[in-house]
Amino acid sequence: MSERDLNSVPRAATSSDASPAWTEAVTGWLIHHAALSAPASLSERLQEEWLADLAARPSVMSRLRFALGCCWATRVIAHEHRASSVPVASSAMGQKLMIANLHNDSRFFARRSTTFLLVVCLHIALFYALMTGLEFKIFKVIPSTFETRVLQEQRPPELPLPLPRPQLTATKIEAPIPEFPPTGDFNETEDIIHSQPPGTSSPVATQTPPSTPLHEVSRVQGGPGIGFPNPDDYYPSSAKRREEQGSATVRVCVGANGRLTADPTTVQTSGSARLDEGALQLAKAGSGHYRATTEDGRPVNSCYSFRVRFELRN
Amino acid sequence: MRMSLQTLRVLEVFLENPTEQLSGAEVHQRCGLASGTLYPILLRFESAGWFVSRWESIDPSTAGRPRRRLYRLTSTGLKRASEVFASFNRGVVT
Numbered sequence: 001m002s003e004r005d006l007n008s009v010p011r012a013a014t015s016s017d018a019s020p021a022w023t024e025a026v027t028g029w030l031i032h033h034a035a036l037s038a039p040a041s042l043s044e045r046l047q048e049e050w051l052a053d054l055a056a057r058p059s060v061m062s063r064l065r066f067a068l069g070c071c072w073a074t075r076v077i078a079h080e081h082r083a084s085s086v087p088v089a090s091s092a093m094g095q096k097l098m099i100a101n102l103h104n105d106s107r108f109f110a111r112r113s114t115t116f117l118l119v120v121c122l123h124i125a126l127f128y129a130l131m132t133g134l135e136f137k138i139f140k141v142i143p144s145t146f147e148t149r150v151l152q153e154q155r156p157p158e159l160p161l162p163l164p165r166p167q168l169t170a171t172k173i174e175a176p177i178p179e180f181p182p183t184g185d186f187n188e189t190e191d192i193i194h195s196q197p198p199g200t201s202s203p204v205a206t207q208t209p210p211s212t213p214l215h216e217v218s219r220v221q222g223g224p225g226i227g228f229p230n231p232d233d234y235y236p237s238s239a240k241r242r243e244e245q246g247s248a249t250v251r252v253c254v255g256a257n258g259r260l261t262a263d264p265t266t267v268q269t270s271g272s273a274r275l276d277e278g279a280l281q282l283a284k285a286g287s288g289h290y291r292a293t294t295e296d297g298r299p300v301n302s303c304y305s306f307r308v309r310f311e312l313r314n
Numbered sequence: 315m316r317m318s319l320q321t322l323r324v325l326e327v328f329l330e331n332p333t334e335q336l337s338g339a340e341v342h343q344r345c346g347l348a349s350g351t352l353y354p355i356l357l358r359f360e361s362a363g364w365f366v367s368r369w370e371s372i373d374p375s376t377a378g379r380p381r382r383r384l385y386r387l388t389s390t391g392l393k394r395a396s397e398v399f400a401s402f403n404r405g406v407v408t
Contacts (some may be wrong), residue, residue: 046353049338049383053349056339056382069349076354084361 023060030067034074039081046074217295222254223306225291234282235310239274246270247309248279252290256299260287267305279308315362317398320347324355325395328365328387337370337382356385364391 031054035047050070057063249268253261264283266276293302315321323345328336336344342352359365366388370381387395 042357045383048380050349050353052380052382053337053339053342055379056337066349069351070353072350073353076350077357080354080358 020060023063027054027063027067031070034067034071037071038074038077042077042081046070046077218297220294221304222291222293222299222302223304224286225258225289227289228286229282229289231278231282231308231310234278234285236274236278239272239278239310240312242274243312244272244275245311246272246275247307248276249305249307250279250283251303251305252283253301253303254290254292255301256292258288258290258292258299260284260290261301268307270310275310278310282308315358315364320351321355321358322398322402323347324352324359325398328385329392329395329399332387332392335368335384335386337384339382341385359391360385362391363388364394 028051031047031050035043035050038046050066054063054066057066247268248266248270250264251267252264255261260283264280266280269276270279292299293304294300324341324347327341327344328334338349338352338356341347341356342349345352347355356365356367360367364387365385367383367385370384372381374380
């Protein structure tokens with residue numbers, strides 16, 4: 001049936017009365033378009049056949065589905081028709097067409113197998129890349145030429161001549177020893193002798209029982225002890241710059257534990273207020289390092305004086 | 315020929331009455347296949363010699379509808395179709 005024949009088909013014969021006109025137009029156009037896409041030998045036949053079957057569809061939606069299905073059917077039929085060069089209408093060549101269809105199926109299988117193998121290969125490559133951490137390079141850089149170079153022996157650097165052994169000589173370092181001379185001005189430096197001269201009598205002596213033997217208290221004067229600060233550390237810098245030298249006598253009162261019990265005082269000035277101040281600082285810093293005065297070996301509280309000498313040395 | 319489920323359903327419709335001539339619309343009503351699947355199968359069977367088709371011998375103006383294309387099984391198609399279903403009954407897929 002040609003397009004002219006299609007248009008000549010009565011509308012009442014191809015559609016139901018309830019279907020709208022636009023449905024008829026759309027479905028008719030779809031089937032006409034699908035038939036034109038079919039092989040030329042089948043185009044007219046399919047168009048007439050599909051239009052006849054379209055008229056048998058009861059509802060609008062079923063007609064639309066039918067028309068759309070015909071479009072898809074045309075593509076399948078055209079694909080199969082290209083695969084076979086034998087005329088479709090000839091039933092005598094059916095066996096050959098079967099072979100052609102089988103050949104078409106084998107091609108389809110081959111194409112599907114190729115796709116499957118390609119997907120498998122891609123998965124293997126991806127898995128290998130993930131396992132190796134993508135750390136291998138596909139192309140390795142190969143050096144163009146190999147060169148042979150004689151490396152010069154590296155000589156160790158010449159060491160300088162050994163230094164002569166130093167001549168060590170015993171040198172005597174004279175550290176200033178603080179002087180704490182017992183002066184005659186202080187009674188504490190004298191030994192206290194509790195004795196009574198023979199032939200003298202006193203009221204106290206009369207009260208003392210004669211049977212008590214005389215006892216002499218052994219008193220050992222204290223002074224700077226172990227760990228006492230070095231006087232050079234307390235030599236005032238201002239005095240050094242002025243080249244002031246001299247000795248200052250400081251009086252300290254020390255407890256039995258070797259600590260000062262009162263602030264030290266200057267008994268005899270050195271002639272320089274800076275040196276006197278340095279001597280006082282030294283006496284204060286030495287608190288805890290004084291050797292306490294002992295009486296019969298027992299440490300007692302006492303006050304005594306000692307001399308601090310500041311001398312410049314080259 | 316590749317025997318898919320849709321192909322077997324078309325064959326089954328024709329094997330119910332091998333001498334009956336059916337149009338595409340009637341096959342659709344019996345097996346429920348869509349047109350995009352049904353007509354390629356019908357043409358495939360016709361090309362393979364299992365079916366033969368002809369135009370319905372009516373006058374469209376008199377009948378009030380266009381003529382239809384009718385299909386029926388050939389003797390070869392009937393034999394092959396029977397063999398196919400027999401193999402399925404034996405549990406053997408060819």
